[in-house]
Amino acid sequence: MEQLIATLVFVTLGFFFGRRAEKKHYTSLIEREEKLNALPVIASRIPPYDAPYEQSLVSGSVVIANDYFKAFVAGLRNLFGGKVRSYETLLDRARREAVLRMKVQAKKQGADYVFNVKFETSNISGQYSKKLPIVEVHAYGTALKKIA
Amino acid sequence: MLISNLEFMTGKKIIKHIGLVQGSSVRAKHAGRDIMSGIKNMFGGELTAYTELLQESREEATERMIQQAEAVGANAVLNVRFSTSSITAGAAEIYVYGTAVIIESDTSTSAVAS
Numbered sequence: 001m002e003q004l005i006a007t008l009v010f011v012t013l014g015f016f017f018g019r020r021a022e023k024k025h026y027t028s029l030i031e032r033e034e035k036l037n038a039l040p041v042i043a044s045r046i047p048p049y050d051a052p053y054e055q056s057l058v059s060g061s062v063v064i065a066n067d068y069f070k071a072f073v074a075g076l077r078n079l080f081g082g083k084v085r086s087y088e089t090l091l092d093r094a095r096r097e098a099v100l101r102m103k104v105q106a107k108k109q110g111a112d113y114v115f116n117v118k119f120e121t122s123n124i125s126g127q128y129s130k131k132l133p134i135v136e137v138h139a140y141g142t143a144l145k146k147i148a
Numbered sequence: 149m150l151i152s153n154l155e156f157m158t159g160k161k162i163i164k165h166i167g168l169v170q171g172s173s174v175r176a177k178h179a180g181r182d183i184m185s186g187i188k189n190m191f192g193g194e195l196t197a198y199t200e201l202l203q204e205s206r207e208e209a210t211e212r213m214i215q216q217a218e219a220v221g222a223n224a225v226l227n228v229r230f231s232t233s234s235i236t237a238g239a240a241e242i243y244v245y246g247t248a249v250i251i252e253s254d255t256s257t258s259a260v261a262s
Contacts, residue, residue, distance in 0.1 A: 014191060017192065021192050045155065047154055049158070052159030059206070061199060063194065063196075063198035064192075064195070065192055067193075120232060124232075124234045144158070
């Protein structure tokens with residue numbers, strides 16, 4: 001009985017706090033993405049040949065966790081199968097955040113492009129892996145800066 | 149040392165391929181941070197402590213790779229890749245590898261950084 005109450009409390013807390021956190025994160029993501037729109041991020045392996053470029057590695061990473069409510073809902077979803085929306089948004093947020101951090105680093109160096117972008121996703125939750133997923137997303141690429 | 153995850157340098161010739169260089173680092177976080185993150189975990193959001201931890205770990209792995217590349221006399225590492233694996237609860241291994249090469253140092257462009 002006590003366990004049930006504890007679970008319910010965590011689920012409700014997770015529902016309110018998690019929702020607020022997600023909304024806030026999405027607003028800030030959209031805002032920062034607009035600012036950095038001018039710097040193209042390209043997945044191609046072949047850099048442009050028009051001029052000599054200075055190359056350097058840039059990367060961005062983020063560790064993000066799902067709240068209790070979403071983990072609970074995902075657990076229920078597991079019974080019936082289908083789309084797990086709560087994890088989709090989690091990973092979407094993590095990837096966009098990682099790309100943004102990479103772009104910020106590239107911008108600092110005055111880069112014109114970021115080429116050959118690769119993503120790496122890993123689950124680092126260890127002993128909590130069954131209950132609460134903790135996901136790390138790392139994005140890296142090569143910043144190209146035109147040599148004047 | 150020039151590090152890049154492209155397969156060649158723009159506008160520069162590769163004189164010699166030396167071979168694979170690598171670096172790795174295994175890190176665990178201390179218990180206090182673990183507990184704090186556990187609490188934060190319930191409400192969702194970013195776990196800054198872990199982000200920093202992995203960032204540091206990655207820097208160290210890269211540093212080790214650079215040392216190895218310097219030891220074999222390379223001046224650039226190309227086609228760099230990262231990989232992460234969680235070994236046990238609370239510890240993650242970061243592995244970074246790439247091809248050590250010697251590129252021509254053209255005097256007309258100053259692209260070759262230290």
